[in-house]
Amino acid sequence: MTAERSWWGWGTTDRALPDDECVQLARLVPGLPDRPRSVPRVGDLALPPSRLAAPAALPVTTEPAVRAAHTYGKAYRDVVRALSGDLAGAPDAVAHPSTEDDVVRLLDWAGSAGVVVVPFGGGSSVVGGVEYRGDRPWLSLDLTRLDRVLEVDAVSRAARIQGGALGPVLEEQLRPHGLTLRHFPQSFEFSTLGGWLATRAGGHYATLHTHIDDLVESLRVVTPAGVSESWRLPGSGAGPSPDRLFLGSEGTLGVITEAWMRLQDRPRFRASTSATFASMVEATAAVRAIAQAGVHPANCRLLDPGEAALSGASTAGECVLVLGVESAGLPVEGRLAELTGLARDHGGVVAAAEDSAAGAWRSSFLRMPYVRDGLARMSAIVETFETACTWDRVAELYGTVQAEVGAAVREVTGAPGLVNCRFTHVYPDGAAPYFTVIAAGRPGSEVAMWDDVKTAATELLGRLGATVTHHHAVGRDHRPGYDRQRPEPFALALRAAKAALDPAGILNPGVLVDAV
Structure with a gap:
């Protein structure tokens, strides 16, 4: 039996978060209402x-x-x-x-x-x-x-x-x-x-x-x-x-x-592991070395401390690199060893197989859109934007987004919010940072508040010469940045x-x- 698609949110209705879980998640963001808003019944909607x-x-x-x-x-x-x-x-x-x-x-x-x-x-x-x-x-x-x-x-x-x-x-x-x-x-x-x-x-x-x-x-x-x-x-x-x-x-x-x-x-052969780093500087250097080594991992996701904590990959304030390899014809242990060797060369601590964060990250990755919807019902602002730039500008981009988008969130909402980052794709000449913003919204003003934060982010990306979108397309929302690019x-x-x-x-x- 096929699950029913949600008309208003992500995915299927059977995987939407129940009210009590929405309330529990909202405790992570001070200043939100006590109860989630109700989901309108389609029969009650006033369509033109x-x-x-x-x-x-x-x-x-x-x-x-x-x-x-x-x-x-x-x-x-x-x-x-x-x-x-x-x-x-x-x-x-x-x-x-x-x-x-x-x-x-x-x-x-x-x-x-x-x-x-x-x-x-x-x-x-x-x-x-x-x-x-x-x-x-x-x-x-x-x-x-x-x-x-x-x-x-x-x-x-x-x-x-x-x-x-x-x-x-x-x-x-x-x-x-x-x-x-x-x-x-x-x-x-x-x-x-x-x-x-x-x-x-x-x-x-x-x-x-x-x-x-x-x-x-x-x-x-x-x-x-x-x-x-x-x-x-x-x-x-x-x-x-x-x-x-x-x-x-x-x-x-x-x-x-x-x-x-x-x-x-x-694919018939797969293997994965993770490594932790004390700083984004070390972690970024490791990812660049991997991207330029020609080993071509299937998964090479770098999570900054905030993103690692949000996904459950780590709560110790460290960066986490999730690595995975696969092949249709040959065992992959040798390639995984090359990758972990490069991670260690740049200060990474490679997890034992049973302690790898790869599984936690994957579960969180697939569930996150449903979490976003649950928090949206609590009037939280939960949205992402992604970009790409060459390696020589990655550190500046990451630091500037953290500072300036963080400041925009404070200005718009009146309180600090979370601005987390992960690298979703990496290339020999650059990376694709993907940012998540979580903050308290005001009921009835959430869209306008996010639009203000998004405008600040788009202006910043254009100023730094980073693409307005790496893989989410242009649509209507990215037209100002696309016209500039x-x-x-x-x-x-x-x-x-x-x-x-x-x-x-x-x-x-x-x-x-x-x-x-």
């Missing part, structure tokens, strides 16, 4: 009347519960708005195409009727990427019925997969072939292949093939101007890559209906591509470029 009457032949519904569940993504500000019953921006209708022809017909109708179309993926966007903030009628396009692995090429080790396949769905279909896509973002259960491609998603694996880009062989995309399908090739020097036009396009240029994806044999000649080209492929301006307007 639908402005659409789609042709009966199209797979479109205006059912209130479906519209409510497709109003927002799953960012903190989305959860708070849903909890407050603010569904003024709900889609006028939701489409569930079952074939590519359905997608073509839906876009043709929307273009002729002036209806905005916002691809929904699995709805796990945390950057305002699946909502519409304009005045036109809009349709949420849910592709999760296009969820099949259509073809497997075992010789080339690749598969043709429909864009609406959720992570578990596609992996289950690859399992009988002994193959895996090996792309596991935190949202794996609740996000789709098409969503990963459209947002250039980052997976769980911390080195080497960190982004979905590296796994793409070819794409098939439905645009208002026609269907684009690139050739299957292991590599090509034939001009700018057509796939690169749509990777990261966030539903603004077309709808990704299929992709040929590079696969791997399923993006070269103007590229902006001209992107606007021209938008005008050529989507002349009516119906696809996700306001994301990446201004609406037509």
